[in-house]
Amino acid sequence: xxxxxxxxxxxxxxxxxxxxxxxxxxxxxxxxxxxxxxxxxxxxxxxxxxxxxxxxxxxxxxxxxxxxxxxxxxxxxxxxxxxxxxxxxxxxxxxxxxxxxxxxxxxxxxxxxxxxxxxxxxxxxxxxxxxxxxxxxxxxxxxxxxxxxxxxxxxxxxxxxxxxxxxxxxxxxxxxxxxxxxxxxxxxxxxxxxxxxxxxxxxx
Amino acid sequence: xxxxxxxxxxxxxxxxxxxxxxxxxxxxxxxxxxxxxxxxxxxxxxxxxxxxxxxxxxxxxxxxxxxxxxxxxxxxxxxxxxxxxxxxxxxxxxxxxxxxxxxxxxxxxxxxxxxxxxxxxxxxxxxxxxxxxxxxxxxxxxxxxxxxxxxxxxxxxxxxxxxxxxxxxxxxxxxxxxxxxxxxxxxxxxxxxx
Amino acid sequence: xxxxxxxxxxxxxxxxxxxxxxxxxxxxxxxxxxxxxxxxxxxxxxxxxxxxxxxxxxxxxxxxxxxxxxxxxxxxxxxxxxxxxxxxxxxxxxxxxxxxxxxxxxxxxxxxxxxxxxxxxxxxxxxxxxxxxxxxxxxxxxxxxxxxxxxxxxxxxxxxxxxxxxxxxxxxxxxxxx
Numbered sequence: 001x002x003x004x005x006x007x008x009x010x011x012x013x014x015x016x017x018x019x020x021x022x023x024x025x026x027x028x029x030x031x032x033x034x035x036x037x038x039x040x041x042x043x044x045x046x047x048x049x050x051x052x053x054x055x056x057x058x059x060x061x062x063x064x065x066x067x068x069x070x071x072x073x074x075x076x077x078x079x080x081x082x083x084x085x086x087x088x089x090x091x092x093x094x095x096x097x098x099x100x101x102x103x104x105x106x107x108x109x110x111x112x113x114x115x116x117x118x119x120x121x122x123x124x125x126x127x128x129x130x131x132x133x134x135x136x137x138x139x140x141x142x143x144x145x146x147x148x149x150x151x152x153x154x155x156x157x158x159x160x161x162x163x164x165x166x167x168x169x170x171x172x173x174x175x176x177x178x179x180x181x182x183x184x185x186x187x188x189x190x191x192x193x194x195x196x197x198x199x200x201x202x203x204x
Numbered sequence: 205x206x207x208x209x210x211x212x213x214x215x216x217x218x219x220x221x222x223x224x225x226x227x228x229x230x231x232x233x234x235x236x237x238x239x240x241x242x243x244x245x246x247x248x249x250x251x252x253x254x255x256x257x258x259x260x261x262x263x264x265x266x267x268x269x270x271x272x273x274x275x276x277x278x279x280x281x282x283x284x285x286x287x288x289x290x291x292x293x294x295x296x297x298x299x300x301x302x303x304x305x306x307x308x309x310x311x312x313x314x315x316x317x318x319x320x321x322x323x324x325x326x327x328x329x330x331x332x333x334x335x336x337x338x339x340x341x342x343x344x345x346x347x348x349x350x351x352x353x354x355x356x357x358x359x360x361x362x363x364x365x366x367x368x369x370x371x372x373x374x375x376x377x378x379x380x381x382x383x384x385x386x387x388x389x390x391x392x393x394x395x396x397x398x
Numbered sequence: 399x400x401x402x403x404x405x406x407x408x409x410x411x412x413x414x415x416x417x418x419x420x421x422x423x424x425x426x427x428x429x430x431x432x433x434x435x436x437x438x439x440x441x442x443x444x445x446x447x448x449x450x451x452x453x454x455x456x457x458x459x460x461x462x463x464x465x466x467x468x469x470x471x472x473x474x475x476x477x478x479x480x481x482x483x484x485x486x487x488x489x490x491x492x493x494x495x496x497x498x499x500x501x502x503x504x505x506x507x508x509x510x511x512x513x514x515x516x517x518x519x520x521x522x523x524x525x526x527x528x529x530x531x532x533x534x535x536x537x538x539x540x541x542x543x544x545x546x547x548x549x550x551x552x553x554x555x556x557x558x559x560x561x562x563x564x565x566x567x568x569x570x571x572x573x574x575x576x
Contacts, residue, residue: 026373027229030317034225071405073314075412077285081278082416086423089274093430096438107277107324111315113229182223183385190370190377198369274424278416 011130015137017201022145023192024202027113031105032146033185039162042150043143044098048091048106050139052083053115057135059083060123067124076119077110084110114138149188153179207338210331214342217391220318221350222384227318231351232376234312241355244312249344251291252319255284256340259323260333280323288314318347353383443475446492446501450475461569464492473500476569478562482518487558491530491566497575498534499566502527504559518555526559536564 015021022032028049035045056079060067067075088106091099099106109115118138123131151161157180159167167175178184196202220226227248234244259280267273288311295303313319322343326336357379366375443453443462449472450464456474464473473494479486492501504521520526529546538544539556548556 026232029228029232030225033228066408068401068405068408071409074282074285074409077281078278078412078416081281082419085274085277085420088277089423089427089431093427093434096434104321104324104328108226108317108321110277110281111317111320113315116315178385181384181388182225183381183388185225186377186381186384190374190381193377194369194374197371197374274420275417278420 008130008133011133012137012140015134015141016144017141018203020141020145021114021117021138022142023196025117027117028142029113029189030108031112032142032149033182033189035102035105036146036150036153036185037180038154038158039147039150041098041101042146044095045102045105046139046143046146048087048102049109049112049115050135050143051087052080052109052112053118053139053142054132054135055083056080056115057118057123057131058128060119061126061128061131064124072120072124076116076124080115080119081110114142149185149192152188153184157184207335210335210338211342211345214339215346215349216387219346219350219387219390220321220343221347222380222387224321226321227316227347230312230316231354231380232373235351235355235358235376238352238355238359241351245344245348245351247313248316248318248347249341251284251287251313251316252322252340252344252347253337254287254291255280255319256322256326256336257333258283258287260326260331260336263327276324276327281320284319284323285314318343350383354380357383442490442503443492446490446503447473447475447494448492448501449473449494456573461573463574471495471574474570474574476562476566478565480558480561480565482555482558487518487521487555487562489559489562491563493566493570493574495574496534497567497570499530499532499563502530502559502563518549518552520549520552521555521559526556530559530563533563534567536560536567 017023019025022028031045031049036042056076059079060076063075063079084107087109091102091106118134122134126134155161155166156176157178159165159172159175165172176184179188214220218224221228221231230244230248234240262279262283263276267275267279292303292311322340326339329335329339331339354376358376361375361379370378440453443464444450447464449466451467452465453462453475454465455462460477460479462475463471464475466472473492475490475492478489478491480489481487488505490501490503490505491499494500504527506522526547526549537546538560539546539548539553541548541553542557544560546556546560
């Protein structure tokens with residue numbers, strides 16, 4: 001029996017929810033919990049990581065035929081860290097306030113399991129356009145999750161979303177600050193995982 | 205910054221796992237049993253110390269004087285990957301017993317964010333070699349503390365009645381949330397905020 | 399080329415390509431990053447010496463002349479970092495040409511102020527800084543014979559600020575006093 005080859009579209013769509021890297025595959029947790037204290041910071045982080053993911057997927061796919069299996073990990077690392085350094089300096093120069101917020105998590109993109117994971121699991125064995133789609137799909141999934149978490153945490157802890165006030169004053173005078181601290185992040189992702197199980201989102 | 209403060213800051217107050225969210229992938233993957241947690245902790249402490257030294261020396265003796273700061277990310281991660289590879293080969297050849305018990309965790313350490321974070325922060329905080337060593341020890345120790353604590357709880361959770369949607373990861377995260385809440389109580393203890 | 403040689407060569411090529419790309423990016427962004435740092439410093443300095451358009455650094459990170467459009471001096475700004483409770487207390491003091499304090503700013507927590515929230519951190523509040531504005535000589539805390547109200551429960555931090563002001567006045571006499 002031959003298995004049907006996955007469609008191009010599925011490369012793009014699957015990682016968004018059904019095979020969401022963080023929620024389903026459980027990789028890339030660190031930046032997810034650390035940088036989602038507000039919707040804006042979450043967006044900034046996912047944009048930076050997406051940049052690295054897409055470019056490194058494409059480049060690794062481009063050179064895959066020249067990379068021997070035994071040294072593929074160091075080569076992946078060099079390529080990924082090059083893009084991480086590029087976004088690091090670009091942020092320092094053009095978005096210093098965002099850079100200050102993201103702090104050590106910008107260089108940590110290089111050990112973001114998602115990027116190394118997709119390089120190994122996909123880009124090394126697929127064509128350039130497919131790898132681009134995979135990178136894009138995972139970026140969308142990552143961004144979606146992070147922005148959702150950032151918005152929820154910001155909403156409960158400050159009463160705003162992307163800085164826009166959306167709660168009445170009486171709430172904002174005593175908001176649920178818990179959500180903006182580390183325990184809140186763990187709690188939120190626990191709830192999200194429970195929702196995935198309850199609504200079987202990984203089999204959507 | 206006194207050495208004690210650096211250590212306590214890294215170990216407790218700004219615990220790398222529970223307060224700074226670094227090294228989470230290994231945290232949830234490895235803490236399912238006490239044995240694996242202890243094994244991983246030992247490996248992490250060891251590699252963190254080595255990596256801290258090598259990267260500190262490389263930064264101060266090579267990258268900085270030659271104006272090659274922009275190579276920091278690439279060089280540090282390659283050093284860590286190399287160190288892990290080297291440690292693995294060394295153990296395989298000379299300490300077979302240890303190698304087989306630590307086996308799978310060694311390669312996993314390369315992507316352990318905590319180690320890269322330590323090498324970076326040692327530079328950013330401007331530590332001298334002694335301070336960097338203590339910081340690495342504090343972070344490694346804090347990682348061990350968190351993961352062993354958590355493993356103990358997860359082993360208990362295995363036998364507890366948990367509602368279906370929460371079984372496995374969800375309840376583990378909620379448990380982590382509660383431990384993290386406890387650690388939050390250490391915030392700003394002794395005026396330390398590193 | 400056999401596989402072992404290719405291993406080494408491919409690694410080398412990758413490193414060279416990466417190194418080249420990175421040095422280009424570095425060269426392009428470095429001036430912008432330096433400029434950011436200068437802008438950030440200038441904006442902090444202008445907060446305590448509003449009459450200055452630009453600043454000339456005299457002592458690295460601790461003393462600047464404030465200059466107006468024509469380049470004439472309008473005053474000086476000092477930055478002190480004397481030991482407080484949890485670390486150095488960064489204080490920016492702006493003095494005009496007569497040696498009178500025209501602005502004082504204690505750095506916020508985000509800018510390196512490590513004092514205790516609720517106690518020493520209150521030194522960043524307006525009412526505390528305002529006590530120093532208008533003075534032209536060093537003064538101590540009320541409980542030490544001077545005129546400054548300390549922050550209750552945060553004597554050490556308050557003292558660090560007062561001593562920072564004394565340092566500023568001293569630097570004025572050394573550098574600007576006619």
